[in-house]
Amino acid sequence: MPIDAVVAAFWDIFNLHTLALMAIGSVAGLVAGAIPGFTIAMAVVLTLPFTFGMPPAQGLATMIGVFVGGLSGGLMSGILIGVPGTPSSVATVFDGFPMARKGRPGLALGLGVWASFFGGIVSAVVLVTLAPPLAKIGLEFQPWDYFSLVLFALTITVSLAGKSMVKGLLSGALGLFLATVGEYDLNGVARFTLDSDYLRGGFAFLPVLIGLFAFSQLLADVMDTATARKAMTDLTATSVRIEHRKAAFEVLKRWGNLLRSSLIGVFVGILPAAGGSISNILAYDQAKKASRDPDSFGTGVEDGIIAPESANNATAGGALITMMALGIPGDIVTAVMLGALLIHDVVPSPKFIVEQPQLAYAIFIAYFFANFMVLGLQSVTLRAFVLVTKVRMYMLTAVILAYCGIGVFALHNSVSDMWTLLIFGIVGFIMRTMGFPLAPMILGVVLGPIAERWLARAVTISTDPLLFVTHPWSLFFLVLCLFSLFFPFYQRDYGKRTWTRLYTPALMVGMAVPLVMMGGWVRPVIAAGLVAFGLYVLSRPPGQALPTLKE
Amino acid sequence: MGLSRRDTIAALVLLAFTGAAFWLSFDIQTRNDGTMRASVWPQTILSVMMVLGVVYLVQSLRGTLVESVADGDRPVVAGNWLQRYKNPILCLLLYFAFLATLPVLGVLIGGILLVFLTMTLIGGAGPRELVTHALVAAATIGGMWAIFTFALRVILPEGMILPMIIGR
Numbered sequence: 001m002p003i004d005a006v007v008a009a010f011w012d013i014f015n016l017h018t019l020a021l022m023a024i025g026s027v028a029g030l031v032a033g034a035i036p037g038f039t040i041a042m043a044v045v046l047t048l049p050f051t052f053g054m055p056p057a058q059g060l061a062t063m064i065g066v067f068v069g070g071l072s073g074g075l076m077s078g079i080l081i082g083v084p085g086t087p088s089s090v091a092t093v094f095d096g097f098p099m100a101r102k103g104r105p106g107l108a109l110g111l112g113v114w115a116s117f118f119g120g121i122v123s124a125v126v127l128v129t130l131a132p133p134l135a136k137i138g139l140e141f142q143p144w145d146y147f148s149l150v151l152f153a154l155t156i157t158v159s160l161a162g163k164s165m166v167k168g169l170l171s172g173a174l175g176l177f178l179a180t181v182g183e184y185d186l187n188g189v190a191r192f193t194l195d196s197d198y199l200r201g202g203f204a205f206l207p208v209l210i211g212l213f214a215f216s217q218l219l220a221d222v223m224d225t226a227t228a229r230k231a232m233t234d235l236t237a238t239s240v241r242i243e244h245r246k247a248a249f250e251v252l253k254r255w256g257n258l259l260r261s262s263l264i265g266v267f268v269g270i271l272p273a274a275g276g277s278i279s280n281i282l283a284y285d286q287a288k289k290a291s292r293d294p295d296s297f298g299t300g301v302e303d304g305i306i307a308p309e310s311a312n313n314a315t316a317g318g319a320l321i322t323m324m325a326l327g328i329p330g331d332i333v334t335a336v337m338l339g340a341l342l343i344h345d346v347v348p349s350p351k352f353i354v355e356q357p358q359l360a361y362a363i364f365i366a367y368f369f370a371n372f373m374v375l376g377l378q379s380v381t382l383r384a385f386v387l388v389t390k391v392r393m394y395m396l397t398a399v400i401l402a403y404c405g406i407g408v409f410a411l412h413n414s415v416s417d418m419w420t421l422l423i424f425g426i427v428g429f430i431m432r433t434m435g436f437p438l439a440p441m442i443l444g445v446v447l448g449p450i451a452e453r454w455l456a457r458a459v460t461i462s463t464d465p466l467l468f469v470t471h472p473w474s475l476f477f478l479v480l481c482l483f484s485l486f487f488p489f490y491q492r493d494y495g496k497r498t499w500t501r502l503y504t505p506a507l508m509v510g511m512a513v514p515l516v517m518m519g520g521w522v523r524p525v526i527a528a529g530l531v532a533f534g535l536y537v538l539s540r541p542p543g544q545a546l547p548t549l550k551e
Numbered sequence: 552m553g554l555s556r557r558d559t560i561a562a563l564v565l566l567a568f569t570g571a572a573f574w575l576s577f578d579i580q581t582r583n584d585g586t587m588r589a590s591v592w593p594q595t596i597l598s599v600m601m602v603l604g605v606v607y608l609v610q611s612l613r614g615t616l617v618e619s620v621a622d623g624d625r626p627v628v629a630g631n632w633l634q635r636y637k638n639p640i641l642c643l644l645l646y647f648a649f650l651a652t653l654p655v656l657g658v659l660i661g662g663i664l665l666v667f668l669t670m671t672l673i674g675g676a677g678p679r680e681l682v683t684h685a686l687v688a689a690a691t692i693g694g695m696w697a698i699f700t701f702a703l704r705v706i707l708p709e710g711m712i713l714p715m716i717i718g719r
């Protein structure tokens with residue numbers, strides 16, 4: 001670890017200006033997370049325009065503050081009124097709300113706050129220890145491997161995005177296509193420009209992103225006039241005080257649950273496109289299975305709050321690992337962060353940590369410190385959440401609509417970006433109402449140019465398509481692509497069809513083959529372990545397979 | 552309109568769009584500069600889209616699409632379609648007007664009007680609401696305008712009216 005880069009990164013974060021921005025970001029994230037229907041990704045997207053003029057480390061630190069704040073803020077409304085602020089706090093409601101109704105809202109909030117904090121710290125430690133070695137593996141990648149990696153990121157996004165695989169795939173493909181509009185990166189040839197100056201430059205990524213995601217969400221939020229006119233909650237903060245000391249003690253007493261749930265969160269975060277909305281439910285389920293008294297879950301038990309809250313905060317660290325070590329976004333939030341990096345001419349790739357050590361360490365430090373900052377701010381700003389959640393949705397929508405426009409203009413000082421926002425707001429709204437998942441499209445827009453660049457390099461070196469399967473890492477990712485495409489069918493048929501019994505063993509063997517091809521002794525040993533695990537799963541009686549995402 | 556029929560229409564629109572884009576892709580210039588042809592990647596994506604579009608169309612015709620969407624659970628008939636999407640359409644029209652009048656009204660005045668009108672048309676126009684909406688619109692847009700103009704040094708479009716008001 002180059003110490004001078006760490007020291008420089010430390011000073012990038014620990015100066016009054018950056019700390020103040022991080023604090024503002026954390027409060028904004030906490031408030032946004034507390035508002036039902038206002039997702040963390042949307043909060044991070046809306047933070048972007050403010051970060052354009054900042055140095056990269058400062059901008060990313062601000063966004064990390066929003067990210068961590070948002071993950072923690074979701075528990076407030078979930079515990080106090082039974083409506084999760086964000087999808088990543090859904091499972092917190094199962095026990096948080098009953099505990100609050102039993103007259104212990106302070107303890108319920110405290111458990112959530114401290115579990116979030118410890119979950120974040122565990123994932124920060126994993127981030128610091130795992131990202132650099134993973135990035136070293138990334139340095140082995142050649143153009144074929146990069147291309148297959150991007151394909152894998154897209155297919156797993158699709159497989160986790162919704163029930164209709166075809167809609168997810170179409171959404172991803174549409175995103176990839178949109179990214180081709182404009183001049184070709186390599187030689188400036190115009191594509192699909194219709195001789196228009198507006199299209200010649202291509203669609204700027206951020207107006208597309210804000211339009212698809214934030215603008216369309218706002219339109220959906222005001223569809224029902226009666227709901228739009230209501231205050232978002234009837235919350236009152238008259239007598240709620242977070243019981244910090246007792247809660248911290250209770251969380252640490254249940255360290256096994258805390259550690260397991262945090263590691264589940266990190267693992268889910270590392271998977272491209274799988275976020276806190278999955279990890280919190282998975283961790284809750286595992287905590288319930290591991291409990292001596294599983295029937296008590298749902299009645300207001302401590303473990304039922306600790307598991308989802310530690311997992312959803314730990315997911316952030318996992319998503320950052322994928323972004324920093326492999327240069328691909330782990331979820332929409334990290335896709336936005338990659339967009340922010342591109343604005344500052346920092347091209348995300350597996351070489352990121354090696355080429356930009358100061359910025360990489362600044363991200364580590366900012367993420368680590370953001371957890372402390374959010375812990376401190378959470379109790380101070382409890383009353384602010386209550387006030388904000390009393391605002392009527394239509395007011396919030398009107399103000400944020402205008403803000404989206406102004407923020408997008410600030411990107412290139414261009415009114416055409418505001419039109420792009422409007423166009424993609426409409427596209428996003430239509431896709432939402434038609435049941436198309438937006439995450440694959442957004443990742444398609446981000447990953448499309450990266451995929452094309454690596455494909456072009458691969459084809460320039462050799463036009464032999466077999467190289468995509470003879471390069472071990474490329475084959476490894478293609479195997480994962482194939483299995484991620486079958487994952488929705490596996491989920492659907494699990495326990496009903498016999499072929500699902502072969503899914504995990506076949507995946508293990510499929511991953512083992514390229515690992516053996518890589519040579520050396522460590523990877524073949526890992527391959528042998530994978531095959532052994534596959535055989536073990538196969539040998540178990542039907543219906544007793546090891547826990548999976550499905551369960 | 553049932554969900555499956557809407558899917559059929561969407562699939563047809565998507566196929567038409569893909570076909571048009573494919574046709575346009577043949578106009579992409581080819582340069583012999585040793586790099587991958589500029590049309591290869593878009594045509595690959597469009598081929599995939601075409602196949603997926605056909606699958607989507609077949610699924611919608613056979614009624615095998617399982618996705619349940621927020622507003623797709625209840626059938627939408629032509630009569631209440633406008634009623635259902637009234638607010639989003641209103642927001643879009645106001646936003647369109649905001650952009651179209653930007654050269655005249657600028658961000659500050661146009662933004663205040665956008666927020667005020669959006670709030671009033673969706674939230675109601677009683678005397679108390681009007682005052683609240685006006686105050687919220689002026690405070691939020693004024694605040695944002697000040698942050699972007701003075702703190703972030705972004706030169707937002709000022710239009711023609713604001714310079715006349717402040718005497719420039």
